Amino acid sequence: MRLLVTGGAGFIGSEFVRSLLSSPDPVHRGLRITVLDNLTYAGVMANLAPVAGHPGFTFVRGDICDADLVGQVLPGHDAVVHFAAESHVDRSIAGARPFAVTNVLGTQTLLDAAHRHGTGRFVHVSTDEVYGSIETGAWTEESPLAPNSPYAASKAGSDLLALAAHRTHGLDVVVTRCSNNYGRYQFPEKLIPLFVTNLLDGLPVPLYGTGRNVREWLHVSDHCRGIDLALRKGRPGQVYHLGGGRELTNGELTALLLAATGTGWEMVRRVPDRKGHDLRYALDCGKAEAELGYTAEVGLEDGLADTVAWYREHRDWWEPLKSAPVEGR
Template structure:
């Protein structure tokens, strides 16, 4: 049985990844910040370690003996990074460096650094390939780019077997309600209006969290050291189009939408070319319509998990 360490495993994507590994011995390391919740791991056999990715002494104890380390631990909300960048740099850059050092010292056979399409900035047309230049436009994106560059440097300098995945916008059950889909669904189900940034024409590519986790598993198995792999979404939508779908799923009308001032430096469009990952055999399985309907049902069935950050 493989031993797998999942950092940030009590968060949205990390907990889904843990749930997708029925035949592994799982260790979860999580600081349990506002977005981490041990309830996300309910029913998943695992060893839980409460700790900070920047704690080198703790990592020296936890990392050895694992066959795979997957780093989900990150501060990830753009709005929060605009309000204060320091915690993003600490976790996403210094935390990644501390983890890479621990993996190197422990001779971990495989490491996967989970990243984001936002490191590339904004693209008006076409799609980024993995060799596109990094042009982050928010403190969050810049901190993730910093962590990625460290990972690539450790692959070259030290020969660490680390691969990077970069994905678009995730959605699905258990997501903390600050991102667009869980926030809008939470508010609409509670009869509250939703805030739509600017003209609503920013474009994002959406992927169900289970497809993202399948891609990470594939990269963990077949990804080459020092290589980046894109995980493209299955539905490219403007925020206006997505809002219309969410209104329909929740039985609400456009009167429930409030247009608010746009975010500073708001990227207009993201788009990834995932031909490299598909060459490894990856195919997404969850259609956007069915995945979105399932997600809305989950929030309807779990009122206690809605819009907690606004309380």
């Protein structure tokens, strides 16, 4: 099989590429992956260094909104796994236009090319944030979309375009929606790597509002295993939830990170809450478990310990990213 992976130099995309190209599973034998990534601030070539010399790996730098380039790269691939997206909520609040352009127009550019060239499967990777906030229980794949941030709205729009391509043109689309990811190689603007790297440097960490916002945490390796299952076993036109099954308030997560870095609450600075901050996310993953055989395998304590240890040992990866000028990010 030959895959086109968009956004493959980012946090989740690079984990997907590394895990498949290093997999001993016979189902991945002979796999070839082309990564298409524009190397914006969160796309880091070092993320792909472990597979750079793999005979099945090819890298193309480019923008998913560039229809001519996409039209040149896509033919010959059996499937697309689409990670490329602007993804940081705070950045979307500060300026929403890049999110609408990349997440919506970029996705449509890929869908148009996939339809035009008769690409087999198109896996569109999305987020639980498209549902908004839920007080109790958990969302199913049939729950209505009610995004609150510009980022979430742009992802909801791209989800709907992908599903419309299936219903209108018969494109073999599968959509996955995940809970909050964490793990190695995550860009240090996101909560866990930001807190860990700050605490390792003796710097304070910012905790929004009361710290009572609840998130469900998913190790990136579990997420990518679920995406691979959706790629190989998902039904066309279906949405699948990939969650971690472990809910924590941001305050509870902060306590775990303080303990893991040997620091105390004196390092925490309370900051004004984020605009439109969703209180709670939760996914029902029963459909993915029943149809794909998906379950999360990495326990939160083990996953956090591994993540903290990785950042402690890989300053050469994250220090340049944190010290880069804002205009270069």
